[in-house]
Amino acid sequence: MFFVNEAHRKNYESLLKFYESSLPSIEYEVACYVLALPEVLKRIPEDHNVEFPFDWAWEYDEGNNKNKPTNALFYMDDPYQQLVIAANHMYNGEPFRLNKGLDNWDELHFKIFVQACKIRGKFV
Numbered sequence: 570m571f572f573v574n575e576a577h578r579k580n581y582e583s584l585l586k587f588y589e590s591s592l593p594s595i596e597y598e599v600a601c602y603v604l605a606l607p608e609v610l611k612r613i614p615e616d617h618n619v620e621f622p623f624d625w626a627w628e629y630d631e632g633n634n635k636n637k638p639t640n641a642l643f644y645m646d647d648p649y650q651q652l653v654i655a656a657n658h659m660y661n662g663e664p665f666r667l668n669k670g671l672d673n674w675d676e677l678h679f680k681i682f683v684q685a686c687k688i689r690g691k692f693v
Contacts, residue, residue, distance in 0.1 A: 570693060571684040573606060573677065580605035596660045597622065599689045603656035606681065608649045612641050623657045647673040652681055659689040
């Protein structure tokens with residue numbers, strides 16, 4: 570399994586333990602894999618609702634009657650923002666535009682995306 574570094578691997582293992590009651594679930598495994606990225610994990614507010622992995626990333630906008638990104642997601646570097654959006658798509662089917670990811674990712678981010686796809690497709 571591909572990890573960016575040792576911190577990514579340790580964060581992943583820790584998140585799997587945290588969401589243990591929801592496992593086995595490939596959706597949660599994908600969420601844990603992307604959220605475990607140090608660049609993503611450090612941007613998740615400490616006071617967020619942790620019941621669901623992506624609650625911190627979107628908030629409901631009553632004026633437009635739809636979800637909008639929170640500041641934590643909106644101000645995240647584009648490559649990581651697109652990885653979070655892709656992981657949320659694999660988690661619950663929310664829209665994701667692959668071309669936006671490909672426009673922002675370098676080889677490292679693409680490897681992360683491919684690994685997330687392997688987890689979601691049960692090819693690990």
